Amino acid sequence: MKKIVLILIAAIALLASCNDYETYGDMKEKERNAINKFIADSSITVISEDVFVQQGNKTDLTRNEFVKLDKSGVYMQIVRQGCGTKLQDGETVNLVCRCREFDIMNDTVRVVTNASYKSGTPDIMRVTCTSGTFTASFIKAIAYNMYYYYSSAAVPAGWLVPLSYINVGYPVTEDDEIAKVRLIVPHSQGHVLAMQDVTPFFYEITFQREA
Helix, strand or coil, rough: CHHHHHHHHHHHHHHHHHHHHHHHHHHHHHHHHHHHHHHHHHHCCCECCHHHHHHHCCCHHHHHHEEEEECCCEEEEEEEECCCCCCCCCEEEEEEEEEEEEECCEEEEEEEECCCCCCCCCEEEEEEEECCCEEEEEEHHHHHHCCCCCCCCCCCHHHHHHHHHHCCCCCCCCHHHHHHHHEEEEEHHHHHHHHHHHHHEHHHHHHHHHH
16 A cells, blocks of 8 residues: 555656646747736837838837847847947958846846947957858857856857948048947857857947957
């Protein structure tokens, strides 16, 4: 009798553990729900790539527009186009970046580097443009040294998405504005921990060429 009771207990424990097991599909569904909730709570207007192109690759800030880029799944808002020019094919440059990173799933600010180009300690990444495709790695980064990128200096793919649409010059006068974007980055385009935990992040990032 005692043996039967132990077997039943073990079976119940196994069933409970199976019910608690979360599949990758379950985690992606949670991510989608978290992103949709964030979009609704933030009063974001999502536009298609076709509308984005018709608007001259611009997002209307008065309507809090974000374009959903189908290939990457990243949602992007261009706050400032930036001074200077876009990265050219075959060009390799150092870009100074400052960001605010918000964990959408856990409703938490994770990383903040000052958004002003006049102060704060920035991240610096080395970027190469090859036939419209960007590759990059951090050569100096708050996040790399202190938090996320302990296992890889690779820049999250989602960070590189805006480079097709913004200018990345160096400000020379007070009127020159550096590029600024806001991004909703799904885990597949994020850093190591985002991919590991299937967690989306919201970013506000500025980009400029290193002096």
